Amino acid sequence: MEISKLYTLFKDKSFGEILFDEPMKNHTSFKIGGPADIMVIPNTEREVIESIKFCRDNHIKYFIMGNGTNLLVKDTGIRGVVIKIANGFDNIEIDGNKVICQSGTLISVIAKEALRQSLAGFEFASGIPGTIGGAITMNAGAYGGEMKDIVTKVRVLDKNNNVVELTNGEMNFRYRGSTVIDQELVVLGVELELEEGEYSQIEEKMKDLTHRRVSKQPLDLPSGGSTFKRPTGFYAGKLIDDAGLRGIRYGDAQISEKHCGFMVNRGEATFDEVFTLIKTVQKIVYDKFNIMLEPEIKIIGDD
Template identity: 55%
Template sequence: MNINYIYDRLCEILDKEDILLNEPMKNHTSFKVGGPADILVMPREEKQIVDIINLVKQNNIPFFIMGNGSNLLVKDKGIRGVVIKIAENYSDFEIKENVVKAKAGILLSRLAKNILKAELEGFEFASGIPGSLGGAIAMNAGAYGGEMKDVVTSVKLLDTDGNIIELNNEQMEFGYRKSILSYKDFIVLEVTMTLKKGKYEDIKSIIDDITVKRTTKQPLNLPSAGSTFKRPEGYFAAKLIEDAGLKGLTFKDAQVSPKHCGFVVNLGNASANDILHLISIIKKTVKDKFDVLLEEEVKIVGED
């Protein structure tokens, strides 16, 4: 890849301040680990996203789409090609009556606050999920009895040929921590949700209750990517890990959180390799003791 050529072409699409070269991915993930991306771009408009995709495809350059980086573990050698970060730069929204339209980069927490102001109920579950809307759609994020599939009406997407398409809830193929994006390289642009009118005090009470549960039960004071593992059918990952005697297990600066065994946390100076090594120990121990194979919920990307 001719970095200078691609950089010059990207400068025709984006402001220079929205293009970062050799950018450490630890600056863009909640785990605070990860080597450099060759180029990281932060588009502000739909047309910019379309133009970037066309550029990288025409030049056969590998690319990776990310949101807020809250469910991402980037390996220590980083990511080759172009990383397209759809986050705070692309986060407009509008609320009309009980219909919410929002760009993919908006944080769920920010969207939840504004939905509360509009006195709409049904989105409370997402108030403490630390990711972007696009990422939440891709993995059908959920918590405390709610999931994105419960509120989504339609999703505006960019397909691999650069066409903008719209899929309804059913066409999105939502399942447990998955959607059509689990096997198709679509990019989420905008989401439409339909909610119900409620009372401000009732909605706030539910959000406050969820906030208390999160802050008391989860290690939110340390870098992590949230729940490290998916829930195995018939089990709870955190309980399996604790019952395997792994609570507080530490490898260098990577640790199984003593507060919630479902979280692997970065005590400060962990590398991606340290975290991956600890994950492999957890998976092997749980498999040996209980014959249950844990599957990562955190998305692992980049070069070793």
């Protein structure tokens, strides 16, 4: 669809905040990415649903994102509409040991609220960047815990614009995957079940995991988190290190010297620099160990 027609269609719509020709580098933790033709930032469930339905009804290409913590966007940007479900769509309610939250809620915010309520079981996730919607979609995990361990219900929009509630068993949680991906669903809300605990113990565990994360990961530089998925029986970071690639750099894209599982932006890295380095690492690791590393970051954009 022509950009001028797209702009006209969205100019007076009440889907929340609407941005035109919006640089994606302002919305990704990698700080990389050209402009999206249109970005919609909904604040209510109605706005989320209506904006998606409008795109579907008008055959407009759209992409759903959260806080952009695992995205690598092409420098040419994204044609069509990006619907950002993040800040603004982030209400939290506590009901006993249940935490009910909208999908745009930051994981760090949920962790703080769980601590405040002395609810245990979410500590493993406290340092994971991004939103709970993205975490559910990918079954995010860390330090021995995964989202599948604490999710009881997930409220989603299906491909027929129906709002459906799925149980944990219906979510088909697995390593970095779920029914959300399989059926192209959109996460609207989540119910988590935690356990009553001791405030001091929960706080201490969160501090310990935070220290471990900060001491081992390059959190001081822009990145997309873990660059590659964990191959069965191996660790991507160790394979990259063993291949002699620690600190290897192409332009401003670099394999972190602190943690080889992370690729970082040293300043003004472009998509092409990061993508070239990804391909280089894949080839060298495959040639040495006969293991093909699969990207964990999501690569999107249009030429």
